[in-house]
Each structure stands twice: as structure tokens, then as C-alpha cells.
Amino acid sequence: MPTNIDRIRSIVIEQIIEETPTVKTFVFKDEISSKAKPGQFLMVWIPRVEELPMSVMVSDKKGYAAITIRKHGFGSTALFNKRLGDLLGVRGPYGNQFKIDKESKKALLVGGGTGLVPLMRLTITLNQLNIDTTVIIGAKSKEEMFFEKQANDFLDKTKHNVIISTEDGTYGVRGYATDVMSIIVNKDKFDTVYTCGPELMMKKVVDIGLANSLSIQASLERYMKCGVGICASCCIGDQLVCKDGTVFNEKQLSTMIDFGRMYRDKSGRKVNFHM
Amino acid sequence: MHRRLKRIHEQYNDLLSVSLAGLQLRNPTMLASGFLGISQDVFNRLYRMGAGGIVSKSISIEPIEGYRNPTVFSLEESSYINAVGLANPGAEAFSREIASNRNVPIIVSLVGSSDNEFPSMIKKFDGLNILGYEINLSCPHVAKMGMEVGDDPEMVCAIIKKIKSNTHKPIIIKVGIGSVDVVKIAQVAKDAGADAITAINTIRAMAIDIETMMPILNNRIGGLSGKSIKPVGVRSVYEISKNLGIPVIGCGGIFTWEDAVEFMLAGASAVQLGSVIGYKGLSAFTTITKGIKKYLERKGLKSAMEIVGLAHKY
Numbered sequence: 001m002p003t004n005i006d007r008i009r010s011i012v013i014e015q016i017i018e019e020t021p022t023v024k025t026f027v028f029k030d031e032i033s034s035k036a037k038p039g040q041f042l043m044v045w046i047p048r049v050e051e052l053p054m055s056v057m058v059s060d061k062k063g064y065a066a067i068t069i070r071k072h073g074f075g076s077t078a079l080f081n082k083r084l085g086d087l088l089g090v091r092g093p094y095g096n097q098f099k100i101d102k103e104s105k106k107a108l109l110v111g112g113g114t115g116l117v118p119l120m121r122l123t124i125t126l127n128q129l130n131i132d133t134t135v136i137i138g139a140k141s142k143e144e145m146f147f148e149k150q151a152n153d154f155l156d157k158t159k160h161n162v163i164i165s166t167e168d169g170t171y172g173v174r175g176y177a178t179d180v181m182s183i184i185v186n187k188d189k190f191d192t193v194y195t196c197g198p199e200l201m202m203k204k205v206v207d208i209g210l211a212n213s214l215s216i217q218a219s220l221e222r223y224m225k226c227g228v229g230i231c232a233s234c235c236i237g238d239q240l241v242c243k244d245g246t247v248f249n250e251k252q253l254s255t256m257i258d259f260g261r262m263y264r265d266k267s268g269r270k271v272n273f274h275m
Numbered sequence: 276m277h278r279r280l281k282r283i284h285e286q287y288n289d290l291l292s293v294s295l296a297g298l299q300l301r302n303p304t305m306l307a308s309g310f311l312g313i314s315q316d317v318f319n320r321l322y323r324m325g326a327g328g329i330v331s332k333s334i335s336i337e338p339i340e341g342y343r344n345p346t347v348f349s350l351e352e353s354s355y356i357n358a359v360g361l362a363n364p365g366a367e368a369f370s371r372e373i374a375s376n377r378n379v380p381i382i383v384s385l386v387g388s389s390d391n392e393f394p395s396m397i398k399k400f401d402g403l404n405i406l407g408y409e410i411n412l413s414c415p416h417v418a419k420m421g422m423e424v425g426d427d428p429e430m431v432c433a434i435i436k437k438i439k440s441n442t443h444k445p446i447i448i449k450v451g452i453g454s455v456d457v458v459k460i461a462q463v464a465k466d467a468g469a470d471a472i473t474a475i476n477t478i479r480a481m482a483i484d485i486e487t488m489m490p491i492l493n494n495r496i497g498g499l500s501g502k503s504i505k506p507v508g509v510r511s512v513y514e515i516s517k518n519l520g521i522p523v524i525g526c527g528g529i530f531t532w533e534d535a536v537e538f539m540l541a542g543a544s545a546v547q548l549g550s551v552i553g554y555k556g557l558s559a560f561t562t563i564t565k566g567i568k569k570y571l572e573r574k575g576l577k578s579a580m581e582i583v584g585l586a587h588k589y
């Protein structure tokens with residue numbers, strides 16, 4: 001078995017879970033990925049099509065891991081359309097992980113879309129540490145909501161609360177996940193907020209967190225070419241999301257001028273988030 | 276306070292500083308083109324981490340998106356094969372990126388498909404706080420740019436002459452292993468007025484995944500870098516430096532201070548670090564610089580320049 005995580009490992013899609021009409025989870029056997037830490041990602045090779053950075057989802061089978069894909073652009077759509085038994089390649093896991101303060105009493109998790117993946121891995125750890133955990137899952141609609149059951153299951157041994165918000169109000173609270181966050185941070189005494197999802201959502205989470213003096217752990221998602229700290233496609237300021245991240249704390253986030261404002265496109269040019 | 280004084284002291288350390296082609300570097304380690312080469316904030320960090328000089332990503336007249344992923348992957352023996360496809364923000368955006376540069380010794384790498392593309396790029400950069408230019412005539416995986424130009428002695432000559440007549444800053448020509456011998460191209464470059472040579476770029480290479488039975492890189496063919504090309508780099512530096520007497524910057528698989536010293540003995544006045552950054556991170560600059568320093572002290576030498584080309588005697 002290769003010990004070098006940089007080498008591409010061949011994997012077979014052994015199970016496909018349809019989470020929503022546009023989101024699927026692929027389960028595959030890979031010892032190294034099964035031990036990924038919350039916040040780490042894999043570079044997933046779709047042969048002759050693309051290679052994409054993807055957070056590592058949990059599988060309940062020993063020695064197995066999973067990836068959760070939202071059908072979106074060229075590469076993710078090709079991946080979404082893969083079938084049972086198809087071959088993919090993975091390298092990694094790369095990046096750092098969510099830091100959990102052992103003193104933490106009450107954790108808040110705010111996630112949207114496939115940004116929920118690293119948070120699911122995190123709930124398992126929070127469950128083991130018996131930390132009181134609230135999860136806010138943001139979705140566009142009831143049909144597009146996923147991981148509610150997983151969040152409740154993974155947190156079975158600790159005090160927990162899973163709140164759903166949908167933009168169209170077809171399920172749970174109507175509005176954005178950050179709207180729910182604004183309200184509950186005033187009611188409850190959280191010490192840390194963990195977040196992953198679209199950068200503009202995370203930017204809001206960070207702003208609310210800073211205003212309420214919370215510790216913040218945000219796992220950032222940026223376009224990447226290499227995944228190993230040489231291409232700088234993913235850099236924000238002088239930080240490389242692939243190597244120094246993906247998880248950054250409130251101190252780092254509050255000095256990242258481009259966070260939630262600009263990203264670099266494939267050529268390396270800075271582009272505004274609101275175009 | 277103490278640390279800052281120490282850093283300033285190191286910056287002007289006579290033992291480690293090198294000069295070549297009119298460039299003064301505080302130590303012989305430079306960042307190789309294509310590694311972390313697009314962000315001024317990252318350049319500042321690299322400089323704080325000890326880099327003696329920084330070469331940018333190769334910049335073209337217009338932005339290039341490059342190939343689709345996979346564009347880079349790792350082999351055994353600490354090597355990469357890459358076909359990024361010269362992705363870069365283009366001269367206009369990059370000149371804005373580094374316009375605020377204060378004290379970082381930046382060398383702008385330029386790439387183009389004909390001599391006519393260079394003057395307008397030079398115009399954008401010449402007034403900025405940069406040391407000079409490295410001209411990439413050796414990227415092995417993009418049509419009509421890089422090596423296709425580097426394999427054409429007449430074009431090499433035309434490009435250098437054109438650049439020389441548009442700037443007073445030093446120009447370094449980056450060569451590689453193409454179909455025309457590297458020493459011959461370096462000779463052409465020298466005759467056309469190049470101030471120094473960087474050797475070598477990546478070497479055309481390929482890998483196929485045996486499970487899917489498919490080439491891994493989206494572009495199929497890419498360039499090999501890292502440990503597996505080091506002996507080719509040492510040979511190239513040795514032959515160019517010994518035969519042509521032009522200043523040479525060594526590049527190719529430098530992972531340790533021993534590798535750096537070997538390149539210097541072969542004739543390199545400075546060395547560039549690339550692939551090592553992916554495997555060992557940014558601390559490679561300090562580790563390698565410290566190792567060179569200890570070596571020079573152990574050998575009782577007064578300056579890093581003393582070992583440059585010592586192996587030419589043999």
C-alpha cells in the first residue's frame with residue numbers, strides 16, 4: 001500500500017447515495033481517506049475530465065470514506081454522472097483540521113450545501129468529546145436539504161439541536177442559515193462557531209462571530225490546481241488555503257482583506273465575488 | 276528586537292551574498308518560476324522566510340487560463356509532472372499586483388511567442404521596483420511558446436535583441452532540454468546579449484495510470500521536475516558555465532543544501548528552488564541557506580562566490 005499520500009490512488013465507487021436531486025454521495029474503500037481529519041480534503045481525479053478538491057465525507061464502514069458532490073460546473077457534473085463500479089483517483093488528504101478547544105462547552109456549526117461535509121466529520125468528534133452542539137443547515141428548499149438525519153445520528157451521545165433553514169421556507173425556518181445564527185447567538189452562550197459553505201455565507205458567519213466575540217473556525221473552499229502548496233491559485237493574502245488551511249481562526253480571518261471579496265480565477269487574476 | 280537585528284545582519288552577510296549579472300542577492304537561494312509566483316503578499320512572505328530572490332510565474336501579454344486539471348501530480352522520489360499550461364494573470368494584471376512592491380527582490384519571468392510581444396510587456400514592468408527579467412524559452416508543454424521558441428536559435432536571438440533594446444535591466448534566459456542542445460542555445464543567448472542563463476526548466480515527460488489505462492495529465496504530456504532531473508541540471512550548468520563563461524543560475528531538483536552546493540561547484544552563482552517547496556514547504560529557503568553557510572565555514576571560505584565553478588578544473 002502506498003504511504004505517499006501524494007500518489008494518485010485508484011478507487012471504485014461502491015455505493016451511491018442520492019441526497020437530493022442535485023447532490024450525491026459516493027462511498028469508496030480507501031484506508032488513508034477513511035482516516036481524514038475534519039477540514040481536510042482530497043484531490044479527486046475524474047479520469048480524462050478534471051481533478052477537483054473535495055472534502056472527505058464519513059462512511060460508517062471501516063476503511064471506507066466518501067465524497068459528496070453537488071452537480072454544478074463541468075467537472076462536478078461529470079463526477080455526479082459517474083456510476084456504481086466506475087473508477088476514480090484520489091490523492092491526499094491535504095490541509096489542516098478544525099481545532100477543538102477541550103474547554104469548549106457549547107459549539108455552533110453553520111453549514112451550507114456541500115460545505116456540510118467537513119462539519120459532519122466534525123460532529124463525530126464533538127459527539128465523542130460530549131460537547132453540546134447546535135447545527136444550522138442552510139438550503140435553498142426542502143428538496144435541496146440534506147444531512148439532517150446524519151447530523152442527528154452522529155450527535156446521538158451528546159446534547160444537540162439541528163436547525164434547518166430554507167430560503168423559500170418550504171422546510172424549517174424561512175431564511176438564510178446566517179439569519180438563524182444572528183438570532184440564536186443572542187439567546188445562547190456559544191463559545192465557538194465552526195463553518196463551511198459558500199464564501200459569502202462564511203463571511204457573514206465570521207462577521208456575526210466577531211461581533212459576538214466567538215472563537216471561529218472556518219474551512220475555506222477555493223479553486224485549486226495543485227493542492228500541495230505550489231500553484232498559489234487558492235491564496236488569500238499570503239495564506240495558502242490548501243497548505244495553511246483549509247481551516248483558519250478568527251485572528252487570521254479578520255486580517256484577510258480578500259476573504260469574501262476577491263478570489264483568483266484560473267489565470268491567477270483577482271476577481272470580485274459580486275460580478 | 277533581537278530577531279530583527281539578526282535578520283538584518285543575515286541580509287548583508289558577506290559570506291552568503293552573491294552577485295551575478297549586476298544582481299546583488301543576500302543569499303544564493305531564489306524562488307523558481309511557476310511556484311507561488313502570482314501574489315505580492317506571498318512574495319513578501321517568501322522574502323520573510325529567507326528567499327534571496329524571487330522569480331515570478333511566467334507572464335504573457337494576455338492572461339492564460341491554462342489546462343484543465345489534473346495539471347500537477349507527484350511521483351515517487353520527490354518529483355512532479357506538470358502541465359499547468361502557463362496559466363498566468365497577464366502583464367497588465369500582474370504589473371498591478373506588484374506595483375506596491377517595496378523591498379522584495381523580484382525578477383519578472385516573461386514568456387511570449389514572438390519578439391514583438393516583449394516590448395509592451397517590458398513597458399509595464401520597467402518602472403516598477405524589480406531587479407530584472409527572466410525569459411522563459413523552455414516551457415516544454417505549450418505550443419508556440421516556451422520550448423518551441425527556445426528550439427529556434429533565430430527566434431531566441433531576435434527576442435533577446437528586442438528586449439535588450441527596450442530595457443537596461445539585466446535579462447536572464449531560462450533554457451531547458453529541447454531538441455537543440457542546451458549549451459548551443461545558451462551560446463546563442465550569450466551572443467545576442469543575455470546577461471545570465473538559468474538552467475534548467477522541466478523536461479518533457481508523461482505518466483499513465485494503469486488502472487484506468489489513461490494518461491493522468493489533462494494535457495497528456497507535461498514537464499518533469501524535482502529530484503529525478505537533478506543530474507541533468509548539474510550537467511547543463513557545468514557545460515554552460517565551463518564552456519561559455521556566462522553567469523548561470525542553477526535549477527532542477529534542488530532539495531537540500533548539498534544539492535545547492537553541488538550546483539554551485541558546477542558553476543551556478545545562485546540556485547532556484549521549485550519542487551522542494553511542495554514537499555518541504557517554505558522553510559526550505561532557510562534550511563538550505565543555513566546548510567550552505569555551515570559548509571562554507573567548515574571549508575574556511577570567506578564568500579559563497581568562491582565555490583562557484585570550482586569543479587571546472589576537473
Ligand SMILES: Cc1cc2nc3c(=O)[nH]c(=O)nc-3n(C[C@H](O)[C@H](O)[C@H](O)COP(=O)(O)O)c2cc1C
Nearest residue numbers: 307308309333357411475476500501527528549550
Ligand atoms: C507547477 C510548475 C509550474 C512551472 N511554471 C514555470 C513557469 O511558468 N516558467 C518557468 O520558467 N518555469 C516553470 N516551471 C519550471 C520550474 O521553474 C523549474 O525550472 C523546474 O521545476 C525544475 O526545478 P525543480 O526541480 O526545483 O522544481 C514550473 C514547474 C512546475 C512544477
